Amino acid sequence: MKPQTDEKALLEGLANNDKKAVETIYKDNFNMVQSLIINNNGSSDDAKDIFQETIIVLYEKVRSGTFELNCQIKTFVYSVSRRLWLKRLQQQNRYSSPGDSMENVVAVDEDIEAHEQRNTEFEMMEKAINNLGEPCKSLLEAYYLQKLNMQVIAANFGYTNADNAKNQKYKCLMRLKKIFFAHYKNGNSDE
Amino acid sequence: MNDTKLLETVERYIRGEMKPDERLHFENLRKTNAEIDQLVVEHTLFLQQLNHYGERKSFKSSLNDIHTDLTEQGKIDSMRLKGRSKVVYLWKRYKRVATIAASIAGITTLTISALVWMLSPKPTDNLQGLNRELEGIKKEQQNQKAVVNNLKDQINTDKKAERKSIQFKSGGTGFLIDGKGYLVTNAHIIRNSINIAVFNNKGEEFNAVVLKTDNVKDIAILKIEDKGYKSIASLPYGISKTVSDVAEPIYTLGYPRNDIVYSEGYLSARTGFNGDTLSCQLGIAANRGNSGGPVFNHNGEVIGILSTKETESEGVAFAIQSKYIFDAIDQLKKDTIYQSLKLSSKSSVRGMNKQQQVQKIQDYVFMVKGD
Numbered sequence: 278m279k280p281q282t283d284e285k286a287l288l289e290g291l292a293n294n295d296k297k298a299v300e301t302i303y304k305d306n307f308n309m310v311q312s313l314i315i316n317n318n319g320s321s322d323d324a325k326d327i328f329q330e331t332i333i334v335l336y337e338k339v340r341s342g343t344f345e346l347n348c349q350i351k352t353f354v355y356s357v358s359r360r361l362w363l364k365r366l367q368q369q370n371r372y373s374s375p376g377d378s379m380e381n382v383v384a385v386d387e388d389i390e391a392h393e394q395r396n397t398e399f400e401m402m403e404k405a406i407n408n409l410g411e412p413c414k415s416l417l418e419a420y421y422l423q424k425l426n427m428q429v430i431a432a433n434f435g436y437t438n439a440d441n442a443k444n445q446k447y448k449c450l451m452r453l454k455k456i457f458f459a460h461y462k463n464g465n466s467d468e
Numbered sequence: 469m470n471d472t473k474l475l476e477t478v479e480r481y482i483r484g485e486m487k488p489d490e491r492l493h494f495e496n497l498r499k500t501n502a503e504i505d506q507l508v509v510e511h512t513l514f515l516q517q518l519n520h521y522g523e524r525k526s527f528k529s530s531l532n533d534i535h536t537d538l539t540e541q542g543k544i545d546s547m548r549l550k551g552r553s554k555v556v557y558l559w560k561r562y563k564r565v566a567t568i569a570a571s572i573a574g575i576t577t578l579t580i581s582a583l584v585w586m587l588s589p590k591p592t593d594n595l596q597g598l599n600r601e602l603e604g605i606k607k608e609q610q611n612q613k614a615v616v617n618n619l620k621d622q623i624n625t626d627k628k629a630e631r632k633s634i635q636f637k638s639g640g641t642g643f644l645i646d647g648k649g650y651l652v653t654n655a656h657i658i659r660n661s662i663n664i665a666v667f668n669n670k671g672e673e674f675n676a677v678v679l680k681t682d683n684v685k686d687i688a689i690l691k692i693e694d695k696g697y698k699s700i701a702s703l704p705y706g707i708s709k710t711v712s713d714v715a716e717p718i719y720t721l722g723y724p725r726n727d728i729v730y731s732e733g734y735l736s737a738r739t740g741f742n743g744d745t746l747s748c749q750l751g752i753a754a755n756r757g758n759s760g761g762p763v764f765n766h767n768g769e770v771i772g773i774l775s776t777k778e779t780e781s782e783g784v785a786f787a788i789q790s791k792y793i794f795d796a797i798d799q800l801k802k803d804t805i806y807q808s809l810k811l812s813s814k815s816s817v818r819g820m821n822k823q824q825q826v827q828k829i830q831d832y833v834f835m836v837k838g839d
Contacts, residue, residue: 294523296530303534307544318564329531336527337520395520402521421515422522447472454514461517 284350292339302332306351310358317362327365331357334385334392348383356385364389398461405457413449420446474504478511641722641761642666642690642836643770645707645793646809647700649674649692652793653760653836654775655681658688661838666692669728669830676836680800685746685792686775689800690836704828705762706815708769709791711738711748718750719822720774722761723835730826731758733783735771740786741778747786748772754785760836763787768817768825 290298307328314324334357335350406414412434419425419433431442480486481494498505538544638661642653651666658664664676674694681688712718712735719732733752740747750763754777763772772787793811800806817825 294527294530296534299530300534300538303531304538304543307535307538311544325535329528329535332531333524333527337524340523395524398517399521399524402517403525406521418522421518422525443476444472447475450475454510457514457517458510 287350288335288339291336299332302335302350302354303328306354309351309355313355313358314362318366319362323362323365327358327362328354330361330392334388337392337395338388352383353385356383357388360385360389401460402457405453405460408456409449409453412445413452416442416446417449417453474507475511478504478508479515481508482512482515637661637839639723639757639835639837640759641757641774642834643721643760643762644700644703644832644834645689645797645811647703648808649676649697649699650679650809651676651690651692651834651836652762652773652796653688653690654773654788655683655686655688656775657760657836658690658838659683664690664836664838666690666834666836667723668834672696674834679806680796682792682796685796686788687773687792687796689796700832702816703812703832704816704825705764705768705770705832706813707790707793707811708765708771709794709813711735711789711791712765712771714738717766718752718763718771719826720752720754720758720761720763721826721830721833722754722758722774723833724755724757726835728830728833728835729758732822733785736784741776744786746792747775747788750774750785750787751783752785753783757835758785762829762833763790764825764829768815768820768829769813 287298287302291302307324310328310331311321311324314327315321319327331354335353406417409417416430416434419430420427425433427439427442427446430446431437431439434442434445436442436445477494481491486494498508535544638657638659640654640657642651642657644650645652658678658681661678664678666674666676668674674692674697676690676692676694679689679691714735714737716735717732718735719730721728721730723729731753733750735748736751737749739745740749748771750772752774754774758774759776761774762770763774765771770790770793772790773793774785774787776786778784778786797806797809797811801809817828820828
């Protein structure tokens with residue numbers, strides 16, 4: 278089935294982090310996923326977790342630029358959510374096969390594998406940043422995530438000038454890189 | 469170029485902020501300096517990771533915002549589970565656990581019952597033995613029952629025999645001395661008795677009270693205090709003030725059993741046991757229950773109160789001389805209430821034969837019972 282044009286627009290909106298597009302996708306798909314989870318031993322909190330993770334999968338897929346949607350968003354979301362939930366159940370030893378038919382499910386194994394890889398990386402980075410401590414954490418987040426320029430950062434963090442802030446940022450970055458790559462190399466050698 | 473500057477340059481290169489000639493220069497530097505090349509690769513990867521992290525983090529928080537917004541706007545179901553859906557949800561969530569629990573319970577039950585069945589002794593032979601034993605026990609019980617019944621019967625008959633004497637521990641005979649209900653009897657009959665009943669020969673019962681007892685002379689004066697008693701105008705017999713002559717025939721009426729009994733004899737001696745001057749000796753067949761009975765002479769006069777008998781020899785009894793009845797009455801008369809008490813010394817049955825005398829007299833001889 279060819280994705281319809283408005284779905285394509287939605288995905289483009291998602292890729293550009295357009296709030297309206299994200300909201301629409303959310304609104305159109307959440308109830309479906311929620312009933313799937315709840316009908317299979319889950320709670321509404323589980324449903325929220327799984328659905329948001331699914332949307333992240335979709336988001337990252339769209340942002341990678343290689344995404345060719347060859348089915349409806351609904352089908353993709355359903356397939357990913359179902360897959361993620363089964364994995365969660367297996368981890369908790371509460372496995373029970375969802376009674377739904379397989380008809381509207383597409384193969385998402387690769388997507389999920391990629392997602393899991395990014396998940397580990399995300400967790401590594403999160404752990405590394407949380408290990409930094411203040412003010413390094415806020416300083417780096419301001420520069421690299423919020424993309425603020427050095428003058429503003431220097432003013433916000435009470436540095437006398439931008440060079441001082443840069444020096445401080447450099448030291449923080451070196452520490453973060455050290456922590457992150459220690460985990461990253463360990464993680465990769467484990468695999 | 470210090471490290472800070474170098475890194476800044478690398479970042480600018482990665483972000484593509486360099487001008488074309490600077491970029492060309494830097495790329496040449498990369499080719500010649502492996503260390504810088506390594507740094508670029510590494511930092512590119514790192515910045516990528518950092519970007520991913522940032523993007524996902526902000527996207528996640530925006531998703532949370534959206535979720536909250538949409539829930540507030542009611543565009544998605546807020547799964548606050550209520551009523552039936554909650555039950556269904558709980559059932560779905562825990563049905564596996566419940567199933568497992570149920571199976572374990574079932575298996576346990578089966579195992580226990582199997583164990584009990586296996587370990588419990590096989591019943592058949594023992595049961596038969598038990599049956600026989602039970603049969604034996606039954607028979608034994610029947611025998612015991614029979615014995616008990618016999619005993620019961622015995623007890624019942626005993627009871628019947630003892631009934632009167634249980635109610636009235638002592639019994640004897642008494643006779644009227646005045647038609648208004650004054651009786652004379654032996655003091656020993658009513659000793660320790662609280663309630664006294666007298667019965668005439670028709671079996672009528674009257675309550676009586678003790679007016680006077682003289683334990684030395686063994687005389688007691690009773691009075692019938694009963695609504696059912698009707699005063700008698702005159703008694704057919706009188707009371708002699710003197711003792712008759714030896715060998716005079718005498719007779720007595722008494723209640724050695726429930727019917728009035730007549731027996732006759734003679735006056736043996738004018739004194740009693742061991743020369744007792746209060747009494748006289750009679751040759752008469754007397755039994756327990758005859759105590760207190762009147763001793764009549766042939767004229768139908770009371771000459772004494774039959775009181776004791778000699779234990780060692782048959783047919784020997786002693787009677788209290790009748791003159792002491794007068795003494796007792798005289799003492800009683802000191803109380804003004806009993807002033808009207810009058811003893812007759814004349815007998816109206818005088819000259820009658822024994823049958824006729826007894827016929828007249830027997831209605832005034834009473835059985836006395838005390839508890």
